[in-house]
Amino acid sequence: xxxxxxxxxxxxxxxxxxxxxxxxxxxxxxxxxxxxxxxxxxxxxxxxxxxxxxxxxxxxxxxxxxxxxxxxxxxxxxxxxxxxxxxxxxxxxxxxxxxxxxxxxxxxxxxxxxxxxxxxxxxxxxxxxxxxxxxxxxxxxxxxxxxxxxxxxxxxxxxxxxxxxxxxxxxxxxxxxxxxxxxxxxxxxxxxxxxxxxxxxxxxxxxxxxxxxxxxxxxxxxxxxxxxxxxxxxxxxxxxxxxxxxxxxxxxxxxxxxxxxxxxxxxxxxxxxxxxxxxxxxxxxxxxxxxxxxxxxxxxxxxxxxxxxxxxxxxxxxxxxxxxxxxxxxxxxxxxxxxxxxxxxxxxxxxxxxxxxxx
Amino acid sequence: xxxxxxxxxxxxxxxxxxxxxxxxxxxxxxxxxxxxxxxxxxxxxxxxxxxxxxxxxxxxxxxxxxxxxxxxxxxxxxxxxxxxxxxxxxxxxxxxxxxxxxxxxxxxxxxxxxxxxxxxxxxxxxxxxxxxxxxxxxxxxxxxxxxxxxxxxxxxxxxxxxxxxxxxxxxxxxxxxxxxxxxxxxxxxxxxxxxxxxxxxxxxxxxxxxxxxxxxxxxxxxxxxxxxxxxxxxxxxxxxxxxxxxxxxxxxxxxxxxxxxxxxxxxxxxxxxxxxxxxxxxxxxxxxxxxxxxxxxxxxxxxxxxxxxxxxxxxxxxxxxxxxxxxxxxxxxxxxxxxxxxxxxxxxxxxxxxxxxxxxxxxxxxxxxxxxxxxxxxxxxxxxxxxxxxxxxxxxxxxxxxxxxxxxxxxxxxxxxxxxxxxxxxxxxxxxxxxxxxxxxxxxxxxxxxxxxxxxxxxxxxxxxxxxxxxxxxxxxxxxxxxxxxxxxxxxxxxxxxxxxxxxxxxxxxxxxxxxxxxxxxxxxxxxxxxxxxx
Numbered sequence: 001x002x003x004x005x006x007x008x009x010x011x012x013x014x015x016x017x018x019x020x021x022x023x024x025x026x027x028x029x030x031x032x033x034x035x036x037x038x039x040x041x042x043x044x045x046x047x048x049x050x051x052x053x054x055x056x057x058x059x060x061x062x063x064x065x066x067x068x069x070x071x072x073x074x075x076x077x078x079x080x081x082x083x084x085x086x087x088x089x090x091x092x093x094x095x096x097x098x099x100x101x102x103x104x105x106x107x108x109x110x111x112x113x114x115x116x117x118x119x120x121x122x123x124x125x126x127x128x129x130x131x132x133x134x135x136x137x138x139x140x141x142x143x144x145x146x147x148x149x150x151x152x153x154x155x156x157x158x159x160x161x162x163x164x165x166x167x168x169x170x171x172x173x174x175x176x177x178x179x180x181x182x183x184x185x186x187x188x189x190x191x192x193x194x195x196x197x198x199x200x201x202x203x204x205x206x207x208x209x210x211x212x213x214x215x216x217x218x219x220x221x222x223x224x225x226x227x228x229x230x231x232x233x234x235x236x237x238x239x240x241x242x243x244x245x246x247x248x249x250x251x252x253x254x255x256x257x258x259x260x261x262x263x264x265x266x267x268x269x270x271x272x273x274x275x276x277x278x279x280x281x282x283x284x285x286x287x288x289x290x291x292x293x294x295x296x297x298x299x300x301x302x303x304x305x306x307x308x309x310x311x312x313x314x315x316x317x318x319x320x321x322x323x324x325x326x327x328x329x330x331x332x333x334x335x336x337x338x339x340x341x342x343x344x345x346x347x348x349x350x351x352x353x354x355x356x357x358x359x
Numbered sequence: 360x361x362x363x364x365x366x367x368x369x370x371x372x373x374x375x376x377x378x379x380x381x382x383x384x385x386x387x388x389x390x391x392x393x394x395x396x397x398x399x400x401x402x403x404x405x406x407x408x409x410x411x412x413x414x415x416x417x418x419x420x421x422x423x424x425x426x427x428x429x430x431x432x433x434x435x436x437x438x439x440x441x442x443x444x445x446x447x448x449x450x451x452x453x454x455x456x457x458x459x460x461x462x463x464x465x466x467x468x469x470x471x472x473x474x475x476x477x478x479x480x481x482x483x484x485x486x487x488x489x490x491x492x493x494x495x496x497x498x499x500x501x502x503x504x505x506x507x508x509x510x511x512x513x514x515x516x517x518x519x520x521x522x523x524x525x526x527x528x529x530x531x532x533x534x535x536x537x538x539x540x541x542x543x544x545x546x547x548x549x550x551x552x553x554x555x556x557x558x559x560x561x562x563x564x565x566x567x568x569x570x571x572x573x574x575x576x577x578x579x580x581x582x583x584x585x586x587x588x589x590x591x592x593x594x595x596x597x598x599x600x601x602x603x604x605x606x607x608x609x610x611x612x613x614x615x616x617x618x619x620x621x622x623x624x625x626x627x628x629x630x631x632x633x634x635x636x637x638x639x640x641x642x643x644x645x646x647x648x649x650x651x652x653x654x655x656x657x658x659x660x661x662x663x664x665x666x667x668x669x670x671x672x673x674x675x676x677x678x679x680x681x682x683x684x685x686x687x688x689x690x691x692x693x694x695x696x697x698x699x700x701x702x703x704x705x706x707x708x709x710x711x712x713x714x715x716x717x718x719x720x721x722x723x724x725x726x727x728x729x730x731x732x733x734x735x736x737x738x739x740x741x742x743x744x745x746x747x748x749x750x751x752x753x754x755x756x757x758x759x760x761x762x763x764x765x766x767x768x769x770x771x772x773x774x775x776x777x778x779x780x781x782x783x784x785x786x787x788x789x790x791x792x793x794x795x796x797x798x799x800x801x802x803x804x805x806x807x808x809x810x811x812x813x814x815x816x817x818x819x820x821x822x823x824x825x826x827x828x829x830x831x832x833x834x835x836x837x838x839x840x841x842x843x844x845x846x847x848x849x850x851x852x853x854x855x856x857x858x859x860x861x862x863x864x865x866x867x868x869x870x871x872x873x874x875x876x877x878x879x880x881x882x883x884x885x886x887x888x889x890x891x892x893x894x
Contacts (some may be wrong), residue, residue, distance in 0.1 A: 020757075173690070198798065279673070290641045311627070331540060336603070
């Protein structure tokens with residue numbers, strides 16, 4: 001359309017349209033250009049810290065960070081070139097050389113493989129720049145949820161930014177500068193003594209596994225592959241979409257659904273960490289019926305269904321169909337509530353049904 | 360909610376009342392924080408200095424149970440200052456004239472005498488909300504769990520109607536639903552007054568529709584609420600089927616509740632655990648739960664999303680729909696031959712006008728918010744954009760009423776109850792998840808530090824807290840989060856069964872219990888525990 005005249009840029013020679021307010025990176029991403037990043041999380045303000053997303057803009061003296069440079073009409077951009085690839089590789093080698101390890105388990109967090117993936121993609125040599133390593137880990141923090149292995153920190157500040165921008169919690173911050181940079185809490189204390197709410201967003205955005213999901217990592221040794229099943233949190237009414245991680249039949253952890261319509265990647269401490277009631281030994285595994293001595297004892301489904309049907313029918317037969325009342329759950333799925341109300345309406349012709357919304 | 364969750368980032372003035380959102384709906388609260396970071400102003404009305412207050416421009420620390428008075432005072436100021444949306448009033452509402460005349464007598468000074476908020480603050484809050492381009496109201500059980508819960512909600516509707524803050528982006532009247540599928544439980548008709556999709560049972564056309572669908576006569580009368588059913592237990596109500604509710608721990612007036620359940624001839628419970636309620640049952644069925652069950656649930660913004668099975672349930676546990684339908688079949692009921700959750704959901708969609716455009720496959724990605732009246736309809740993220748379902752928004756003339764019980768010489772302290780971030784309800788799930796205890800291992804009673812001193816108790820010591828119905832022993836925590844004369848605790852820990860105390864009254868229309876207000880007496884507890892604490 002004529003309105004769009006001039007509202008295009010040239011990406012690797014191809015003319016493409018863009019919207020006002022878009023960065024070069026955003027336009028390139030829409031057009032499936034695979035520009036590497038480490039400090040980028042599309043939910044956060046672009047930071048421009050890692051410099052891996054550099055691109056060449058015709059007329060510019062040096063490559064620019066595509067995540068912080070706005071697209072402008074007529075720009076001619078190269079997202080890939082020999083010198084860009086060399087630049088990215090050297091940067092990666094510098095970053096990775098001071099990390100203790102690159103192989104981090106996927107259970108660590110949603111973004112935990114980003115560093116490793118790039119190292120593989122660029123065949124970056126992890127020991128090229130020998131020397132001191134920065135970052136002091138906090139094995140003294142006894143919290144059961146968040147690994148604080150800062151020796152693997154690359155100072156991308158995604159954790160600090162997600163805590164501030166996404167959560168509004170401002171629990172963690174940056175101390176010192178340059179090589180001495182350290183992610184820390186106020187006064188350098190434990191997370192529990194900070195304003196941390198243990199929502200787990202920092203571990204999900206960390207690209208190196210410096211921050212990791214301690215509960216999930218307990219299952220590193222289990223041989224089976226990780227499977228992810230998309231579902232919805234079982235606690236409050238916000239309806240956060242999440243991925244349930246399983247190894248075999250074991251639920252090993254939870255990761256937020258970054259495209260969850262209600263939560264857009266966010267979770268709280270309950271949705272993130274309070275999942276293992278699923279396998280708790282207290283779970284009921286068989287029906288129970290009350291025996292002649294008044295004790296609840298295990299029973300087969302047949303016995304239990306027969307006894308329940310007989311008991312409920314006895315009340316109905318003796319005292320009428322309005323003597324039976326059903327209470328549905330605000331925790332169970334729609335199918336549970338629907339079947340419950342149909343039970344009284346189609347079964348007894350009453351509306352003697354309610355749910356827990358009044359208390 | 361009238362508006363979608365994403366609208367929470369769009370208001371220029373946010374009015375939160377009776378919602379401890381950072382603890383009860385933390386992910387929703389992050390959206391409000393973003394709005395505030397972008398310049399929105401926030402008013403928080405809550406007796407306590409809850410987490411939201413930290414982000415607020417104004418805190419209105421009202422006395423528990425006085426919401427209607429505060430809201431009348433605000434409406435008075437908005438009317439007096441001419442901040443009403445005349446065009447909206449004329450085009451979209453009715454009874455406006457009577458309402459504007461009604462609020463004339465309710466000055467901020469009058470309201471202040473009841474709600475203990477200084478009149479200047481009431482004025483300022485009214486001006487802030489009244490002048491908003493996009494004013495949005497958020498509330499939770501702090502508004503509804505009162506004998507005047509309906510009055511409170513209607514008072515909020517009055518504010519939104521008089522300022523035209525409904526039916527547009529970043530506005531609305533937005534209840535934050537507390538349980539993952541409490542919205543769905545109502546949607547599917549698990550309520551005594553409506554068939555699925557909020558079709559009143561008292562309408563003969565609806566009766567005919569469902570009699571036809573299910574092949575039997577169905578009462579034209581409404582059923583009774585759970586509160587009434589528990590009152591009638593052992594008398595007219597002789598048997599109950601309870602699915603996934605720990606009634607004994609989460610309902611008010613525990614003694615009454617326990618007596619009610621025990622006086623039934625027969626009780627059947629489906630649950631994940633042998634809860635306190637299940638222990639009273641004649642038959643307990645093991646249900647499958649989160650991560651084990653295929654199904655759908657509907658969130659606070661009316662979004663229908665799929666639940667998926669990631670792992671088999673333990674032992675012989677089964678989905679609730681399976682248990683209930685097999686039980687129905689054993690009782691000789693017709694129409695329960697479902698073989699999977701999909702069958703049940705599709706039947707729901709075929710009978711519910713709000714879900715009519717949905718089916719199992721269409722909710723795959725969770726993009727629909729009801730109503731979805733027909734196939735191809737995009738869903739309705741924002742209600743009331745072009746009009747109200749019933750024609751016009753009706754102003755209701757509300758008057759303030761005292762809570763069922765008020766403080767006196769014998770019970771001089773207000774107790775209010777709620778939830779905490781790290782625990783959920785009766786802790787059947789969070790209490791069985793590793794690590795949660797590290798963050799929250801016991802219940803405490805939050806008491807203002809000056810009250811701690813004045814009442815002769817100590818931070819960390821045990822007190823006996825008694826209401827007109829019972830008493831509990833609880834540990835004191837001194838904190839300025841509680842105002843003077845009001846204490847707070849959650850109802851999550853079974854060793855501090857707070858519902859022994861609560862249950863003074865119910866809203867006459869909805870039968871919702873007044874869980875937010877309970878006068879109590881607090882005295883030091885002379886126990887071994889205190890000796891320990893003293894050492």
